[in-house]
Amino acid sequence: MAGQPVPVPVKGLEDKILCIKDLEEAASKKLPKIIREFFNDGSTDQVTIHENHTAYNKYRIRARVLVDVAKADTSTTLWGRRITFPLCVSPAGMQAAAHPDGELATSRACAKKGVNQGISSFSNYSTADVRAAGLSVGPIDHAMQMYTLKDRALALRMIREAEARGCKAIFLTADSPVLGVRYNEHRNDFRTPKGLGFPNFGWTSEMIRAQEHGNTFVALNDDGHSWAREIPWLRSVTGMEIWIKGVVTAEDTLMAVQMGCEGIVVSNHGGRQLDGVPATIDALPECVEAAAGRIRVHIDGGIRSGTEMFKALALGAECCWVGRPALWGLAYDGQKGVEIMLDTFYIEFKRCMQLAGCNSVKDITKACLGVVRPDGPLARL
Numbered sequence: 001m002a003g004q005p006v007p008v009p010v011k012g013l014e015d016k017i018l019c020i021k022d023l024e025e026a027a028s029k030k031l032p033k034i035i036r037e038f039f040n041d042g043s044t045d046q047v048t049i050h051e052n053h054t055a056y057n058k059y060r061i062r063a064r065v066l067v068d069v070a071k072a073d074t075s076t077t078l079w080g081r082r083i084t085f086p087l088c089v090s091p092a093g094m095q096a097a098a099h100p101d102g103e104l105a106t107s108r109a110c111a112k113k114g115v116n117q118g119i120s121s122f123s124n125y126s127t128a129d130v131r132a133a134g135l136s137v138g139p140i141d142h143a144m145q146m147y148t149l150k151d152r153a154l155a156l157r158m159i160r161e162a163e164a165r166g167c168k169a170i171f172l173t174a175d176s177p178v179l180g181v182r183y184n185e186h187r188n189d190f191r192t193p194k195g196l197g198f199p200n201f202g203w204t205s206e207m208i209r210a211q212e213h214g215n216t217f218v219a220l221n222d223d224g225h226s227w228a229r230e231i232p233w234l235r236s237v238t239g240m241e242i243w244i245k246g247v248v249t250a251e252d253t254l255m256a257v258q259m260g261c262e263g264i265v266v267s268n269h270g271g272r273q274l275d276g277v278p279a280t281i282d283a284l285p286e287c288v289e290a291a292a293g294r295i296r297v298h299i300d301g302g303i304r305s306g307t308e309m310f311k312a313l314a315l316g317a318e319c320c321w322v323g324r325p326a327l328w329g330l331a332y333d334g335q336k337g338v339e340i341m342l343d344t345f346y347i348e349f350k351r352c353m354q355l356a357g358c359n360s361v362k363d364i365t366k367a368c369l370g371v372v373r374p375d376g377p378l379a380r381l
């Protein structure tokens, strides 16, 4: 991707997409209200979804100058393979509601741009098809996202399929024993659009539309889940890496370490589950400290620019993931839209590294950041 120009508008579309905010606006105009609000909103009072993004503003970059950054290298390693830069696409379900090609288009775009993807349990395409779509373009690794399901036989089928297709990890979404309260779904009587199925569960469109969205979660997810129930069982049935997605505390990071997990994604589900939990960038430092280098720590939630990626890395995340930006890319222009999204982040991240005086991802450390205090000088971390 090196040397690419500033993102340009897609031919035939009038919007000039220069940043993720532009993409959000252009995509939102194209989406029907029910889908737009389902994608864009958070739960109840929208506090966490708002802070996920705004909390980045308190940090400033302590840029170093007169550093030769002509050969700045944005790449990093994930699952033993170099990726273009430390950004991957989070497992967000129902992507065919954004564009008919849904997760297939996302997979192709990720492979083309050299990053990885999480496959949602609620993908509208099967794990086999999503893997094949990406691999037809180039190398790509996938994590299979799973909930803590009541039905062990179903969970096992999904695990076996993920293994057979070569997924590298299970992302066990731990923040969803029940569905978060999202007013838009009630106000709009949200239903999965006609024609979309959830093949990972073996559910057709007709089966899904017969039930209310919230009831799907009640039927599937286990509100009696626990560390002791989930992790030893997962470990006993699969050799894939086990990552916990949805951690926002040091305590749960330590549990993940003690349970022998390979990694965590510091995540609050994009502010869609419990409103009032901290912004992920605010939860990150205590999780990084608790992990103490023993397991991988990644982050998602509210990341909308390369500068915010830089800040998350400086605070100790090894890699960032984004959910809605991929959905906006899809809604804007399918695979091409997701590519525009990835290019935008890439260009911003590389330029931020260079302007901050960093030549590699390893150069991005706590020393690169300061925190704004109301009435004082910038405080070093």
Ligand SMILES: Cc1cc2nc3c(=O)[nH]c(=O)nc-3n(C[C@H](O)[C@H](O)[C@H](O)COP(=O)(O)O)c2cc1C
Pocket (backbone or CB within 6 Å): 038, 039, 040, 052, 090, 091, 092, 093, 094, 120, 121, 122, 145, 173, 245, 267, 268, 269, 270, 271, 272, 300, 301, 302, 303, 321, 322, 323, 324, 325
């Ligand atoms: C429409 C939508 C569907 C999602 N579906 C899932 C899902 O099926 N499983 C899951 O673990 N997370 C799901 N997420 C959460 C994402 O994986 C991710 O944590 C979140 O979107 C990151 O925040 P961001 O959208 O602000 O980047 C979903 C998010 C959105 C917006």
Ligand SMILES: CC(C)CC(=O)C(=O)O
Pocket (backbone or CB within 6 Å): 092, 093, 094, 122, 269, 272
């Ligand atoms: C795609 C959905 C069924 C899942 C969801 O809304 C979520 O996990 O936030």
